Amino acid sequence: MWTRQRLMELIESKLKGHRLIMVSNREPYIHRFVGDRILCEQPASGLAIALDPIMRACGGVWIAHGSGDADHDFVDGEDRVRVPPDAPAFTLRRVWLSKELETRYYYGLANQGLWPLCHIVFKRPTFNPEDWEAYREVNRIFANAVLDETEDAPALVFIQDFHFALLPRMLREKSPNLLIAQFWHIPWPNPEVFRGFPWKEELIDGMLGNDLLGFHLRIHCQNFLDTVDCTLEARADRERFEITRYGKSTMVRPFPISIDFEDHAREVKSVEAGDDVQRWHREIGLRREFVGIGIDRIDYTKGIPERFRALDRLLTAYPDYREHLVFVQIGVPSRSSIPAYKALEEEIEALCEEINSRWSAGPWRPVVFLKQHFSQSRMIALHCLSDFCVVSSLHDGMNLVAKEYVASRRDEDGVLILSRFAGASRELTDAILVNPFNEEELAEAMRTALLMPLEERKKRMQRMRATVLENNIYRWTGKIISTLLRFEAPVADQIYAELFAKSNH
Ligand code: F6P
Numbered sequence: 001m002w003t004r005q006r007l008m009e010l011i012e013s014k015l016k017g018h019r020l021i022m023v024s025n026r027e028p029y030i031h032r033f034v035g036d037r038i039l040c041e042q043p044a045s046g047l048a049i050a051l052d053p054i055m056r057a058c059g060g061v062w063i064a065h066g067s068g069d070a071d072h073d074f075v076d077g078e079d080r081v082r083v084p085p086d087a088p089a090f091t092l093r094r095v096w097l098s099k100e101l102e103t104r105y106y107y108g109l110a111n112q113g114l115w116p117l118c119h120i121v122f123k124r125p126t127f128n129p130e131d132w133e134a135y136r137e138v139n140r141i142f143a144n145a146v147l148d149e150t151e152d153a154p155a156l157v158f159i160q161d162f163h164f165a166l167l168p169r170m171l172r173e174k175s176p177n178l179l180i181a182q183f184w185h186i187p188w189p190n191p192e193v194f195r196g197f198p199w200k201e202e203l204i205d206g207m208l209g210n211d212l213l214g215f216h217l218r219i220h221c222q223n224f225l226d227t228v229d230c231t232l233e234a235r236a237d238r239e240r241f242e243i244t245r246y247g248k249s250t251m252v253r254p255f256p257i258s259i260d261f262e263d264h265a266r267e268v269k270s271v272e273a274g275d276d277v278q279r280w281h282r283e284i285g286l287r288r289e290f291v292g293i294g295i296d297r298i299d300y301t302k303g304i305p306e307r308f309r310a311l312d313r314l315l316t317a318y319p320d321y322r323e324h325l326v327f328v329q330i331g332v333p334s335r336s337s338i339p340a341y342k343a344l345e346e347e348i349e350a351l352c353e354e355i356n357s358r359w360s361a362g363p364w365r366p367v368v369f370l371k372q373h374f375s376q377s378r379m380i381a382l383h384c385l386s387d388f389c390v391v392s393s394l395h396d397g398m399n400l401v402a403k404e405y406v407a408s409r410r411d412e413d414g415v416l417i418l419s420r421f422a423g424a425s426r427e428l429t430d431a432i433l434v435n436p437f438n439e440e441e442l443a444e445a446m447r448t449a450l451l452m453p454l455e456e457r458k459k460r461m462q463r464m465r466a467t468v469l470e471n472n473i474y475r476w477t478g479k480i481i482s483t484l485l486r487f488e489a490p491v492a493d494q495i496y497a498e499l500f501a502k503s504n505h
Contacts, residue, residue: 002475003262004057010478011058014485017154018179020060021146023167024160025106027064027092028052029083031074038070040085044297044332044373046257046400047160047185053260054477055090063145065102066094095145097138103337104134106163111335114162117197118186119301121394123340127198139166139206147174154179156484159210161185166202168209172248181212181484183255186397187423188220191227200231208234208245212484214255216397216423221252253483256427257398257476261469264407268380272410276381284328284368286385290450292327293386295379295401297334298371300344303392303419303436304331308351308367310392310442315359315366318447323364325450328382332373345371383408388415388449392436396422402431403468412461415449417442427467430460 011020028048031040042049055062066072066079075081075094082088097105108131116123142164146157152175159167159182168180194200204227207213215221225236225243234245243250271277280286292311296302311327331348335341352369359366374382383389389405399422406416406428418424418431425433432445 001470002472002478004053004260004474007054007474007478008057010481015156015481019150019153019155020055020058021149021155021157022051022055022060022062022160023142023146023157023164024048024051024062024064025110025163027066027068027071027094028055028062029081029085029092030068031070032068033070038073040074042376044334046398050257050259050400050473050476051160052084053263053473056084057089057474059090061091061093061149063093063095063142063149065106066096067102072096093145093149095141097141101134101138104128104131105138107335107338109135110163112338112340113197114165115186115301117193118162118189119395120187120189120193121301123300125196127196129198132199135163136166139164139170143167143170143174146171150175150178156181156481158183158480165204166206169206170209172209179484180210181214181480182207182210183214183257183480184220184397185216185257187217187395188215188223188227190223191230194223194227195230200227204228204231205245208243208248208250210250212251212253212480214253214480216254216256217426218254220397221254224252251483255476255480256423256471257400258468258471258473259400259403259407260474261407261472264380264404265410267376268384268408268410271377271380271384274377276377277385280328280378280381280385284326285363286326289323289364290321290325291386292325292388292390292446292449293382294327294329294390294392295382296329296331298331298336298341298345298348299334300340301393301395303394304329304344304348305351306394306436306439307390307392307442308348308355310439310446311366312355312358313439313443314446315355317443321450322359322366323361325366326364326368327366328368328386329370330374330379330382331369331371333371379404380408383414384411386414388417388446390417390442390446391419391422391424392417392434392442393419393422394436396424398423400424402428406461406464406468409461409465412458412465413454414461415452415457416464417445417449427471428464430463 026045026048029040079094080091083092112126116125156179228234229236234243236243241252352367355367356365383405391399391402402424416431419436420433434442434445
């Protein structure tokens with residue numbers, strides 16, 4: 001079993017003398033003005049929440065875009081601040097971007113170009129040369145920040161996501177001895193889809209600056225190898241999952257990301273002891289109804305309208321659920337300045353109103369749509385009071401909401417309805433797996449969840465909890481580091497078996 005302790009031992013023994021430099025666009029802590037107060041918040045980002053415990057355990061520097069309006073007030077002369085604020089464990093180095101750069105690099109190339117290109121949800125990507133130029137420039141700004149932090153000393157640079165495809169090559173050229181790994185948190189499409197990207201040679205060459213490149217799933221690795229094959233001069237070895245270019249090789253491997261199960265379970269205990277569950281009951285006016293939930297960023301990849309329409313079908317086909325089922329949807333506003341996201345918010349609100357006006361009776365409404373971010377304890381309380389949770393992504397790299405839901409259910413109750421097109425469905429096979437494009441199937445899945453006997457719910461939930469407990473975030477990081485250092489898992493496991501045997505004597 002991978003634990004925080006075991007990961008720390010790995011880092012101490014094998015990465016001795018290397019600094020750990022994490023790079024992501026989204027920062028793990030944001031300082032914001034709220035009226036005349038300043039709040040320090042964790043953003044609604046699976047990536048930031050998953051990696052925070054790693055940095056707490058290992059220390060090091062996390063370089064990210066300082067996007068909060070009060071961020072400038074909390075850094076020293078070198079743009080650094082120790083975080084988390086209540087128990088500082090690592091350094092956050094903030095990188096500043098002008099509004100123009102942010103608009104073109106983040107909202108433009110990353111989220112209107114690469115995001116729809118990599119998620120196959122039939123949303124046309126936009127490719128704009130000025131956005132690409134800004135993307136390149138931002139990658140260079142981050143490269144300078146990394147080089148400034150490493151100062152030629154040995155370091156492991158761990159780059160996150162599709163915002164930084166060019167960064168690995170930029171670093172490799174300046175500092176050939178760095179250990180560089182990148183994890184791509186979204187799917188990688190097949191070469192047919194990718195060939196429309198106008199700057200594909202430069203983008204892929206940038207990624208081949210990595211020593212190790214990780215995706216959630218094996219199919220994404222295979223797609224990447226196929227894309228390299230069709231795009232540039234490089235040798236793609238399909239047996240070893242390795243690509244060689246300019247005599248230097250990049251390993252390409254699947255590492256399904258996860259959460260800190262045990263830490264989450266501790267939080268669940270404190271939620272159980274508090275009054276968050278009752279607070280939801282009071283605020284939403286729940287009586288003795290069945291409760292279904294959905295928790296997502298408002299993003300067109302998440303399949304929120306599809307699940308609302310499925311609920312509508314359920315109420316049409318099975319009148320018994322009218323006045324007895326409430327679906328609570330939390331939608332965290334995201335990337336709202338992009339027209340497609342704004343339009344989606346409006347579509348969801350209109351749909352919610354339409355369904356509620358069709359079915360409302362007395363004080364009962366079938367859909368409660370809450371367009372805001374809630375604290376982790378409030379989300380956990382919602383997990384705990386629900387009968388089922390719907391994750392109906394049309395396409396998703398992993399989806400950590402599914403894993404959080406499972407980790408919250410200490411009572412081993414609750415049913416997860418999970419899209420086959422979310423990476424999590426490869427591990428959580430005891431969920432009710434659905435094709436979210438098929439709204440009838442989704443409606444039937446809700447009914448199956450509501451009819452499932454307690455014994456079966458428990459059996460399924462126990463198995464899913466065992467999976468998430470074992471495949472936790474420490475395992476994810478441990479496997480990445482072990483692979484990067486080129487001792488394959490079985491060898492690594494032997495080393496740890498010895499280490500533990502020693503520490504137990
Ligand atoms: O899932 C992909 C991803 O980029 C994550 O890495 C991140 O947590 C999430 O989308 C939210 O994105 P953003 O940081 O753009 O709000």
